[in-house]
Amino acid sequence: MSFEHCVRCTVCVENCPVFKVEPLFPGPKQAGPDAQRFRLDGEKSVDQWVRLCSQCKRCEVSCPNDVEVSEIILNAQLKYSREHLSPFSSHLFANTYYISGLGSLAAPVFNRVSSWGISKGVMSLLGIATSLPFPSFRFLTLQRGWKRRGRGARKVVFFHGCFLNFNRPDIGRGIRDLLASLGVQVIIPKQSCCGLPALGNGDLDMARKYAQQNAATLARYIDKGHDVVYACTSCGLTLVRDYPGVLDITLGEKISENTYNVHEYLLSLIENGYTELAPAQVNMTIAYHIPCHLRALGIGYPAARILERIPGLTCHLMEDNCCGLSGSYGFKKKNQGISRKLGQLASSAIREREVEAIVSDCGACRMQLSHYTGLPAFDPSELIVESMKKP
Amino acid sequence: MTPLTYDVVVIGGGMAGFTSALYLTGQGYKVAIISKGDPVCCLSTGCIDVLSSDKNPLDGIPGLSRDHPYHLVGKKGITDALNFFKRIMQDTPIPYSGTPRKNRTILTPIGTAKTTCLVPMTMAGSETESDTYIHVISFKGLKDFFPSYITSGRRNIRFSLYDAGTSSTIGIATLFEDKSFRREFISWIQNLELPHGKVAFPAVLGIRNPLKILTEISDQIGREIFEIPTLPPSIPGLRLFRTLKSSFIKSGGDNYWGKVIASVESQGDQIEAVTLKSPGRPSRVPGKAFILSTGSFVSGGLYATRNTVKETVFDLPVFVPGTRKDWFKEDFFQAGHAIETAGIKVDSSFRPVNTRFGNLFVSGSILSHAEIMKNHCGHGLAIATGFRAAKICEEFLS
Ligand SMILES: Cc1cc2nc3c(=O)[nH]c(=O)nc-3n(C[C@H](O)[C@H](O)[C@H](O)COP(=O)(O)OP(=O)(O)OC[C@H]3O[C@@H](n4cnc5c(N)ncnc54)[C@H](O)[C@@H]3O)c2cc1C
Ligand code: SF4
Ligand code: SF4
Numbered sequence: 001m002s003f004e005h006c007v008r009c010t011v012c013v014e015n016c017p018v019f020k021v022e023p024l025f026p027g028p029k030q031a032g033p034d035a036q037r038f039r040l041d042g043e044k045s046v047d048q049w050v051r052l053c054s055q056c057k058r059c060e061v062s063c064p065n066d067v068e069v070s071e072i073i074l075n076a077q078l079k080y081s082r083e084h085l086s087p088f089s090s091h092l093f094a095n096t097y098y099i100s101g102l103g104s105l106a107a108p109v110f111n112r113v114s115s116w117g118i119s120k121g122v123m124s125l126l127g128i129a130t131s132l133p134f135p136s137f138r139f140l141t142l143q144r145g146w147k148r149r150g151r152g153a154r155k156v157v158f159f160h161g162c163f164l165n166f167n168r169p170d171i172g173r174g175i176r177d178l179l180a181s182l183g184v185q186v187i188i189p190k191q192s193c194c195g196l197p198a199l200g201n202g203d204l205d206m207a208r209k210y211a212q213q214n215a216a217t218l219a220r221y222i223d224k225g226h227d228v229v230y231a232c233t234s235c236g237l238t239l240v241r242d243y244p245g246v247l248d249i250t251l252g253e254k255i256s257e258n259t260y261n262v263h264e265y266l267l268s269l270i271e272n273g274y275t276e277l278a279p280a281q282v283n284m285t286i287a288y289h290i291p292c293h294l295r296a297l298g299i300g301y302p303a304a305r306i307l308e309r310i311p312g313l314t315c316h317l318m319e320d321n322c323c324g325l326s327g328s329y330g331f332k333k334k335n336q337g338i339s340r341k342l343g344q345l346a347s348s349a350i351r352e353r354e355v356e357a358i359v360s361d362c363g364a365c366r367m368q369l370s371h372y373t374g375l376p377a378f379d380p381s382e383l384i385v386e387s388m389k390k391p
Numbered sequence: 392m393t394p395l396t397y398d399v400v401v402i403g404g405g406m407a408g409f410t411s412a413l414y415l416t417g418q419g420y421k422v423a424i425i426s427k428g429d430p431v432c433c434l435s436t437g438c439i440d441v442l443s444s445d446k447n448p449l450d451g452i453p454g455l456s457r458d459h460p461y462h463l464v465g466k467k468g469i470t471d472a473l474n475f476f477k478r479i480m481q482d483t484p485i486p487y488s489g490t491p492r493k494n495r496t497i498l499t500p501i502g503t504a505k506t507t508c509l510v511p512m513t514m515a516g517s518e519t520e521s522d523t524y525i526h527v528i529s530f531k532g533l534k535d536f537f538p539s540y541i542t543s544g545r546r547n548i549r550f551s552l553y554d555a556g557t558s559s560t561i562g563i564a565t566l567f568e569d570k571s572f573r574r575e576f577i578s579w580i581q582n583l584e585l586p587h588g589k590v591a592f593p594a595v596l597g598i599r600n601p602l603k604i605l606t607e608i609s610d611q612i613g614r615e616i617f618e619i620p621t622l623p624p625s626i627p628g629l630r631l632f633r634t635l636k637s638s639f640i641k642s643g644g645d646n647y648w649g650k651v652i653a654s655v656e657s658q659g660d661q662i663e664a665v666t667l668k669s670p671g672r673p674s675r676v677p678g679k680a681f682i683l684s685t686g687s688f689v690s691g692g693l694y695a696t697r698n699t700v701k702e703t704v705f706d707l708p709v710f711v712p713g714t715r716k717d718w719f720k721e722d723f724f725q726a727g728h729a730i731e732t733a734g735i736k737v738d739s740s741f742r743p744v745n746t747r748f749g750n751l752f753v754s755g756s757i758l759s760h761a762e763i764m765k766n767h768c769g770h771g772l773a774i775a776t777g778f779r780a781a782k783i784c785e786e787f788l789s
Contacts, residue, residue, distance in 0.1 A: 064428030256671025
């Protein structure tokens, strides 16, 4: 619904992580529906603070009046970016796909260099935060492995996204092989970045370019009877919501209708009796940190429902905190303080639970929370794969 | 893809919906809550109003209008429900104080006394007649709380302001989660050399563990302290909502948040599933029984057009008091506008009247004739009817 449906109840304000720790950000109500009344097409935006919003979408999930709060803000961010010169770091992060590609090709060198003091100095000059370790890249990306696995009546095309491809291909391979072992035919086609980093950094054109390429590829498989599955919840939200929405991709609706979260998909296989999951004991107490974008998908928490079937596993579900990293948001120097405060808040909530490890569907959440808690962090799929491996 | 069929699907995640859901998960049922957004509870004081007319709220029930939903629950039912609520909260970071048989008052942010029944422990020490002096400590620039409203015209209350460096309730409440902030704040109070008496704060003493924080401050400054609710956004309301939601998740319930119902599937007199509006493919949530607790106009359970009122999920028949000209009194601030009686009329089994659905139960502020603002029965009514609807639903399932 448009801004006119806002009744100014302030529920969204209670839910905004950035507003909680950054007094310069006026909060979703003011940045969204309130300010929207004054944003005019022909007039240059003056609301610089609008860029402080991390697009976590918590405001929108909480709004009882269905106002598309974060969408209004996203459009204002895009407008602002169009009208102003973006800082260098935004261009860099908009194009994480190519950077990651290069990083992965040069993985052994890049991973070393990015941890050197002098590189940190350069990064800082470019507006990149250096307090977090930069994610390291893998040479053997998912794209360089098996592209086709498994046989069976169910067919999926796996949208792995950048993080699993370049940084954690092992998780991607685990998911691929798990699905295959359950009688699902898995295809991993050549694919681009989902487009979210470009969108988040104000580059609508680049985001659309990526989205169009992906949509064309995925639609071809959908026509052949494949379902699309994703593991990264931010890629998922972009495919499902932004392709037909703000990116306005021709095949967007089709992608959106046929795309599933990998755990949602697994669960349906189990509940429909297509397959059985007989996990072995995993004795562990974990905090399952729900990524903001999984909340925003509105599909419930399917991984939690699978994890609860693993004997011996105690799972504390944590959904009230944003990890603060929000993709490339926290890697920008100007957002560093916000990101750190939010990371610490989320981490102290986790530490109160006395857990051995963190589980989260989002690579960025895992990186941030692992850094601030000192605990290991896993993708839910890693635990599921692990529990299936045991004799 | 069809997911598992839930025993019960609760539509609307407010006080009523969570009460039903928590009772049912406690009895071992598989429950899902679907909610369009966060409930009115987030804007409330967190105090449970039951009925404000008498010293014992239950004594006021016979005086209510003939159709008031409290009559369907009865005194014992209401007491059981409120005790259930207290028990649920007992093991959480925000336990409650009070008994269903006794009303009390709390100090409000405008300096008046509000009649209510159960209160969060952080407000248990609120002003009583025997207090000779109270010192209010607020925060520089804090929006939504103006201590001079409280102190004006009263000699036994004064206030001091602390500069927390931020001015929103949620910002300050977040700072209170930080130990070093608390340390500085406490030593600042210790230097104030306050006169003897209680110390009151706007309700911003942390989000997750307010009672722990309150106790820490109280121990260190050696005074009894209490919180005063603020205007919305309300931290005690947020705490209550988040606590209920996480208790529900902990008890094995699933939630689908931020989604509106797009369509309803039914077969004969049974609802089989609802589907959620989402971009692309609607997700389907099937259930054996359904509880509707989508609230009144504020939350969107009811929607008024120029001349009618609609129920937004099942298009149930709605009781409407006359035509639009009968809905409002002349004076807007007068209590008891007729439109407050609008809502869904149910029979003694909490099924909506004049509908074909046999597995649908209705609870909370969407019920007709509740007149919540006039009777001051908000959360109490939601808890009592939510509890009763859940019990009837349980009988139906067995
Ligand atoms: C500002 C304010 C302050 C208040 N303060 C107090 C107080 O201090 N003490 C007190 O006892 N009472 C108070 N009340 C009254 C009390 O909050 C409510 O009467 C009570 O909480 C209602 O609970 P409920 O569960 O019936 O409905 P709600 O809290 O309204 O919850 C309904 C839920 O259903 C969801 N929903 C609505 N439509 C749909 C749909 N189509 N599909 C899916 N989901 C839907 C909504 O998003 C919402 O989450 C206050 C009310 C207001 C407005
Ligand atoms: S929650 Fe929705 S209706 Fe309420 S202030 Fe925010 S945008 Fe407006
Ligand atoms: S998307 Fe997140 S950061 Fe942005 S306004 Fe909404 S809640 Fe705040």
